[in-house]
Amino acid sequence: MSAPVRENPVDKYLRKERMPSIWCPGCGIGTTVNCFTRALDASGFDLEKVAVVSGIGCTGRVAGYLKLDSFHTTHGRAIPFATGLKLARPDLNVVVYSGDGDLSAIGGNHLIHAARRNADLLVVCVNNFTYGMTGGQVTPTTPNPAIASTTPYGAYEQSFNLPHLVASCGGVFVARWTAYHVRQIAKTMGEALSKKGFRFIEIIAPCPTLYLRRNKLGEGLDEMKFYQEKSVVMNGADTREVGLDFRDEIPVGKFVDIERPTLEEAMEARLSKALGTKYVPYTSPGKA
Secondary structure, three states: OOOOOOOOOOHHHEOHHHOOOOOOOOOOHHHHHHHHHHHHHHHOOOHHHEEEEEOOOOHHHHHHHEOOEEEEOOOOOHHHHHHHHHHHOOOOEEEEEEEHHHHHHHOHHHHHHHHHHOOOOEEEEEEOOOOOOOOOOOOOOOOOOOOEOOEOOOOOOOOOOHHHHHHHHOOOEEEEEEOOOHHHHHHHHHHHHOOOOOEEEEEEOOOHHHHHHHOOOOOHHHHHHHHHHHEEEOOOOOHHHOOOOOOOOEEEEEEEEOOOOOHHHHHHHHHHHHHHHHOOOOOOOOOO
16 A cells, blocks of 8 residues: 655645646756745745736746746836736735846846835846846856857856845845755745845856856756855845856855835825825725
């Protein structure tokens, strides 16, 4: 008699009818999703009050695999969609989950202004240094001189230091881990889910099919060993010092954790001061 099959604790968060996923063997995106579901499980949040928004690309598919209210939006537009959703439904915990190309290239303008406004969103950016779904083109995070389909002789433009970009624009919570750091990712996601304001978590993850293969860096497991060897925990580090160079050390940790009024709080304070008793605060339809 065979032993009963135990249910995976994260199964209840997944749309299993859509499995298997489109992600390649060795891809790090699924690992981050596992961490996210475990963070949700530990948080005890009412899942009816959690919404996930993603854009386009391999990481943009995350929203479609989660058994939550989820929205798969157009390329680069996950953050403005999520901002509108949060303003209309302040009772929701809104999470943007997408890749480096979607968030920092096509959606780069939205990223910096959402951080400036301190929009009450958690943004998870899976950074695999390439456009994985559309052919492996160079992105704003591709380090010099990595090879991409559009830079066959090596990337030569200065790449974004995403934690510093977000912190300098006003993000109140900024962290970075790699796909190797599964416990730290889940813990950081749980912490960020419970905080208000613009929260940003960058997760360095392998893209074996396009980035690793093109740069002759081995398979996904080889990259995990690289993350283990090269990661340096630098909690509280000055974000100007956490930029990434090609195949050099990877500063990881929680870099920023501050408080300042969110977009909604700033709006409420200004309008209340300007209009006095004439101002009627918006009441979310999700509130009793």
